Amino acid sequence: MLHGYCIRQAGEPPPASDLRGVDGAAVRLIEFGLLGIWLSEGAAKSPSIPRLRQHETVVRAALRTATPLPLQFGSSFQDEVAAERVLSERSDEFRDKMARVGQRVEMSIQVKRAELDGAPGSLAAAGHGAPASRPPQPTTGRAYLESRREALEREEAARGEAETILDDVEAAFAEMELPAVRVVGGAPGLVGSLAHLVHRQQVRQYREYANSLDSTRPELRFAVTGPWAPYSFV
Amino acid sequence: MTDGGTGREDWSVDLAPDDAEIWSDDIGDDAHSLVDLVNRLLDKGVVITGDVTISVAGVDLVYLGLSAVLTSVTTARRHLRRPLPGDADDR
Numbered sequence: 001m002l003h004g005y006c007i008r009q010a011g012e013p014p015p016a017s018d019l020r021g022v023d024g025a026a027v028r029l030i031e032f033g034l035l036g037i038w039l040s041e042g043a044a045k046s047p048s049i050p051r052l053r054q055h056e057t058v059v060r061a062a063l064r065t066a067t068p069l070p071l072q073f074g075s076s077f078q079d080e081v082a083a084e085r086v087l088s089e090r091s092d093e094f095r096d097k098m099a100r101v102g103q104r105v106e107m108s109i110q111v112k113r114a115e116l117d118g119a120p121g122s123l124a125a126a127g128h129g130a131p132a133s134r135p136p137q138p139t140t141g142r143a144y145l146e147s148r149r150e151a152l153e154r155e156e157a158a159r160g161e162a163e164t165i166l167d168d169v170e171a172a173f174a175e176m177e178l179p180a181v182r183v184v185g186g187a188p189g190l191v192g193s194l195a196h197l198v199h200r201q202q203v204r205q206y207r208e209y210a211n212s213l214d215s216t217r218p219e220l221r222f223a224v225t226g227p228w229a230p231y232s233f234v
Numbered sequence: 235m236t237d238g239g240t241g242r243e244d245w246s247v248d249l250a251p252d253d254a255e256i257w258s259d260d261i262g263d264d265a266h267s268l269v270d271l272v273n274r275l276l277d278k279g280v281v282i283t284g285d286v287t288i289s290v291a292g293v294d295l296v297y298l299g300l301s302a303v304l305t306s307v308t309t310a311r312r313h314l315r316r317p318l319p320g321d322a323d324d325r
Contacts, residue, residue: 004282007280047275047276049268049271049272052271052272052275052276053261053271055275056261056271056275057261060261069279069280070274070278070279070280071279071280071281071282072275072276072277072278072279072280072281072282073275073276073279074276075279075280075281075282076282077282086282094280097280108270110266110269110270183273186269186273187269187273190269193270223266225262225266225267225270228270228274229279231274231275231278231279232274232278234278234279234280
């Protein structure tokens with residue numbers, strides 16, 4: 001079995017001979033037609049943080065020289081013939097996606113609340129902020145249904161609040177006219193996050209826009225990560 | 235990590251197209267970098283084919299279908315109405 005990392009255009013720089021991927025396996029290039037794919041021996045491994053890091057290290061190595069189409073972790077091929085078949089059968093799709101993302105990279109900004117806020121009705125209390133306290137257990141069926149309805153209403157309100165915050169954050173980048181993908185919540189403690197597709201030459205400008213958010217929303221904390229391969233846009 | 239005492243948290247390197255530091259292999263080991271790492275690699279990207287079952291000590295905990303579905307093994311069995319790889323009746 002072969003573990004796949006990313007798809008490239010044929011002719012782009014191959015992986016370095018000393019590049020190692022998941023579980024230390026050497027990474028190699030298979031080309032078919034106008035496309036290529038970075039692979040290593042070994043597949044169907046359970047995801048773990050070390051393996052995700054090893055996988056991402058390879059994708060980042062590709063990203064240094066040209067923007068690849070990143071494969072979801074766990075994408076595997078029986079052998080090189082199977083990999084070539086995927087490149088052949090989905091060539092048009094992959095080339096369309098490459099044209100869409102161009103040589104841009106993905107940047108991410110995560111949003112979380114600055115204060116230790118566990119007040120009822122807040123994002124935190126509804127699961128979009130700090131961990132909420134556990135409510136008392138209902139003792140009757142009716143009480144249970146009412147508690148469920150109230151929980152759903154709180155969750156809906158919190159989601160609306162998070163969407164509004166993300167609208168404001170997204171507006172800060174409006175002048176750059178960036179394609180964006182948003183996730184509400186996404187992890188404990190997060191209001192949400194935005195992924196943007198950014199030209200390599202605009203990454204520094206992107207960070208300046210992100211920095212400007214600190215003064216406009218002091219009640220929030222922002223974290224920028226990237227550059228990533230365009231995971232959210234393929 | 236904070237940026238210049240502003241209280242702003244920042245988990246990435248400085249960026250410029252010709253700056254070698256941009257393309258550092260350092261993915262970061264803080265919680266937020268790991269959230270981005272996990273969310274991207276397991277839930278986004280080009281989907282080819284195949285399934286992954288996350289196991290601990292021989293017990294299947296999470297079934298990961300590569301159509302970006304992350305769910306429990308029990309739920310996956312109920313919805314898929316077919317055995318998962320490794321199930322006894324799949325042999």
